[in-house]
Amino acid sequence: MKLNTLAPAPGSRKNKKRVGRGHGSGLGKTSGRGHKGARSRSGYSMAPGFEGGQMPLHRRLPKRGFTNVFKTVFDIISLSQLDTFESGAVVDKAALLEAGLVKGDKPVKVLANGRITKSITVDVDKVSKGAAELIAAAGGTVKE
Incomplete structure (x- = not known):
């Protein structure tokens, strides 16, 4: 084994996605973001727990009882x-x-x-x- 023969394992290195490089690349024009809408625009961030308008999990699950913050734990x-x-x-x-x-x-x-x-x-x-x-x-x- 020599330094000039060292190489990473096959499949372990992947080229980064290059967007906006012509329609032949499959990621040209809109760069894979589609037309209009929130995700197409810069500065978009989704609220935590948001499920695309579906009722979020934290609201679907039942809530019962409470936690006593003054409880003594021994x-x-x-x-x-x-x-x-x-x-x-x-x-x-x-x-x-x-x-x-x-x-x-x-x-x-x-x-x-x-x-x-x-x-x-x-x-x-x-x-x-x-x-x-x-x-x-x-x-x-x-x-x-």
């Missing part, structure tokens, strides 16, 4: 994740951040998913009732 922690901490440890947001279980931008809530066998102190924003009972049954305490 980082969820399960009891099985808390079981990875050593017995007697204080599990707060800082400890969870260090362990890589939460990102730190949302409040933390503990849910009763899985089992916990170690007695730990849990100090987070919110703990579900079932999770609090299971932590207490394992000998731990909950601070909210």
Whole structure:
């Protein structure tokens, strides 16, 4: 192989469309834009979602309910994740951040998913009732 023999793969390079170069080219006179109308003129831009007068998709689909912008979204922690901490440890947001279980931008809530066998102190924003009972049954305490 030499530099003078290098070539792109066949079919990978395509000549650009040259418009307005005579009617023999198939793109002469109106340059493939047709006669009159919006698309034939310069400066034309279609509104987003416009479907040529057909009812646009975003208006055909049903709209239901609403999104509460004030909703509190929690980082969820399960009891099985808390079981990875050593017995007697204080599990707060800082400890969870260090362990890589939460990102730190949302409040933390503990849910009763899985089992916990170690007695730990849990100090987070919110703990579900079932999770609090299971932590207490394992000998731990909950601070909210």
